[in-house]
Amino acid sequence: MSVGYKSIQWTKTKLIYDVILIAAIALYVYLFITVSAKLGAEMNIPPVGNAVRIRAYGSAAFVLLHVILSIGPLCRLNDKFLPLLFNRRHMGVTMFVLASIHAAKTLNLYHAAGNLDPIVSLFVGNTEYFNLAAFPFETCGIVALLIFFMMAATSHDFWLTNLTAPIWKALHMGVYAAYALLVGHVTLGALQSHRDPLLTVAVGIGMVWVVGLHLAAALQEAKLDRQSLAVGDADATGFVETGVTVGDIVENRAKIVTISGERVAIFKYDGKIAAVSNVCQHQNGPLGEGKIVDGCITCPWHGYQYLPENGASPPPFTEKIPTFDVRLEGDRIFVKAIPHPAGTTVEPAQIPQSSVG
Amino acid sequence: MILERRQTHYFAAIAMAIVLPLLFAASLIWRPNYAMTSGAADELFARAGYVTETAESIASERIKLGVYTFTADAVQVSLSETAIELTSVFNLRIPDPLLYWAPGKDAPEALGDDAILLGGLSGRSRRRFVLPDEAKSGGQLVLFSQGSSTVIGAGPLPDSLKP
Numbered sequence: 383m384s385v386g387y388k389s390i391q392w393t394k395t396k397l398i399y400d401v402i403l404i405a406a407i408a409l410y411v412y413l414f415i416t417v418s419a420k421l422g423a424e425m426n427i428p429p430v431g432n433a434v435r436i437r438a439y440g441s442a443a444f445v446l447l448h449v450i451l452s453i454g455p456l457c458r459l460n461d462k463f464l465p466l467l468f469n470r471r472h473m474g475v476t477m478f479v480l481a482s483i484h485a486a487k488t489l490n491l492y493h494a495a496g497n498l499d500p501i502v503s504l505f506v507g508n509t510e511y512f513n514l515a516a517f518p519f520e521t522c523g524i525v526a527l528l529i530f531f532m533m534a535a536t537s538h539d540f541w542l543t544n545l546t547a548p549i550w551k552a553l554h555m556g557v558y559a560a561y562a563l564l565v566g567h568v569t570l571g572a573l574q575s576h577r578d579p580l581l582t583v584a585v586g587i588g589m590v591w592v593v594g595l596h597l598a599a600a601l602q603e604a605k606l607d608r609q610s611l612a613v614g615d616a617d618a619t620g621f622v623e624t625g626v627t628v629g630d631i632v633e634n635r636a637k638i639v640t641i642s643g644e645r646v647a648i649f650k651y652d653g654k655i656a657a658v659s660n661v662c663q664h665q666n667g668p669l670g671e672g673k674i675v676d677g678c679i680t681c682p683w684h685g686y687q688y689l690p691e692n693g694a695s696p697p698p699f700t701e702k703i704p705t706f707d708v709r710l711e712g713d714r715i716f717v718k719a720i721p722h723p724a725g726t727t728v729e730p731a732q733i734p735q736s737s738v739g
Numbered sequence: 740m741i742l743e744r745r746q747t748h749y750f751a752a753i754a755m756a757i758v759l760p761l762l763f764a765a766s767l768i769w770r771p772n773y774a775m776t777s778g779a780a781d782e783l784f785a786r787a788g789y790v791t792e793t794a795e796s797i798a799s800e801r802i803k804l805g806v807y808t809f810t811a812d813a814v815q816v817s818l819s820e821t822a823i824e825l826t827s828v829f830n831l832r833i834p835d836p837l838l839y840w841a842p843g844k845d846a847p848e849a850l851g852d853d854a855i856l857l858g859g860l861s862g863r864s865r866r867r868f869v870l871p872d873e874a875k876s877g878g879q880l881v882l883f884s885q886g887s888s889t890v891i892g893a894g895p896l897p898d899s900l901k902p
Contacts, residue, residue, distance in 0.1 A: 398831050420802070431863075449875070491830075494832060495830075495831065495832045495833060495834060496834045496835075496886055497834040497884075497886035497887045514765060514766065514769045515769055515770055515771050545860075548741055548743070548744065552744065552747070555747055555748065555751065558748075558755060559748075559750040561755070562755060562758060562759060563761075565759050565762060565763065566762055569762060569763050569766035569767075570766055573766055573770065574770050574771065576764065576772075582767065585763070586763060589759050589763060590760075592755075593752070593755045593756050593759055593760075594756075596748070596751075596752040596755065597752045597753070597756050598750040599748075599752075600745075600748055600749040600753070601749075603745050603748070603749065604745075604749050607742065607745065626796075643742040644741065644742055645742075661741055666744065681850070736780055
């Protein structure tokens with residue numbers, strides 16, 4: 383929750399998350415350089431130079447991107463991974479920093495000694511765009527870096543609030559294009575000159591893992607969307623039968639149904655049933671996968687909270703989500719197909735004593 | 740996520756599942772069939788002046804060509820031939836650096852017709868150059884940038900490095 387614009391709010395959890403992140407990256411880069419130096423000494427290769435550091439930072443960014451891209455679909459497939467999502471943006475910004483170091487060192491080593499500006503040299507040094515083996519893979523990396531820059535620059539909640547979550551989310555979906563470009567950057571770059579099967583297999587496994595996870599999550603979501611109820615299914619009073627019964631919902635939890643393509647979270651708590659939009663105002667997280675904590679629906683992604691009766695965040699916070707009228711017929715739950723405007727108070731349906739439990 | 744974003748994600752995942760494996764396979768199928776770092780390339784490196792095997796150093800000096808400092812060693816490459824090996828102390832940030840020998844006692848500001856090309860330099864790599872017989876009488880080592888067509892610096896050939 384937020385009250386307008388606020389600077390970054392550091393919490394103990396975020397600090398621990400960041401310390402682990404930075405320590406893991408530092409260890410990776412240290413091991414990469416140390417092992418390279420050791421192997422280089424055995425093979426009589428000159429001491430570690432910038433080329434090794436370029437690979438250390440570049441591979442660290444690429445590995446971290448795989449971790450980042452795995453978190454979203456893993457959370458869709460299993461809620462045990464949700465804690466990783468909490469501070470994912472810090473991972474993203476860190477990955478951008480690593481990629482920038484990689485790019486800066488590359489420019490410095492391979493393009494700074496010429497009689498052209500290094501940036502110009504980068505783009506005109508190789509123009510074999512129609513030759514796969516000699517493709518200027520650096521261009522893929524630079525375009526991906528620009529996408530990451532745009533994402534890192536707009537990563538703060540200030541931009542999320544001002545752009546609105548749907549636009550912000552659409553912008554940040556550029557990460558898929560960036561990932562595809564980076565796979566091109568690596569396969570048309572490093573894999574062309576380094577024929578070590580270990581590197582090829584590692585890149586291949588990473589790609590299959592990320593694409594497989596996203597495909598599995600996307601198919602699961604599409605299956606749920608196909609079960610969408612239509613406004614046309616509503617009865618004369620505007621209610622649709624959700625197919626969910628009171629007994630289907632665990633106390634303080636929700637079941638998600640889709641009405642006309644948009645998802646509705648039906649919560650059970652304190653002997654009542656309430657329905658709200660499944661879309662969190664913050665980052666459009668799935669509220670129906672959260673639970674009721676201290677009387678508030680709590681988003682599983684970043685902990686934004688809403689009162690189930692009116693879809694409003696408790697004061698002093700100002701976020702609001704649409705609410706739905708709910709009706710019970712015995713154990714069966716009916717929800718009005720047309721939502722109320724965000725923040726509208728509705729009377730939750732009381733669960734008859736015979737249905738409790 | 741709202742429906743529109745879910746659909747974007749759905750199509751993005753399908754597009755990635757089709758395009759990326761194809762790209763990966765194509766990059767492996769059409770990748771060049773030569774090893775970039777095999778021993779077969781040693782001869783090419785040697786021909787370009789890179790030092791691929793160590794030789795006994797007869798004398799060692801620090802020389803300055805303009806603002807660039809080099810470690811210079813005179814080495815015995817055969818019973819009858821000596822050469823000098825140059826290693827820049829810092830990375831050379833010069834477009835296409837070349838090393839020339841030029842006669843005379845003064846550092847030249849431009850390359851004369853009597854300057855003799857010894858070879859190319861690169862970064863901090865150790866490069867070997869065979870000096871011409873004319874260098875027995877001294878002369879200048881000249882650092883020239885082919886990229887910018889200018890003399891970057893020059894310095895006298897020390898007595899201990901003369902052939």
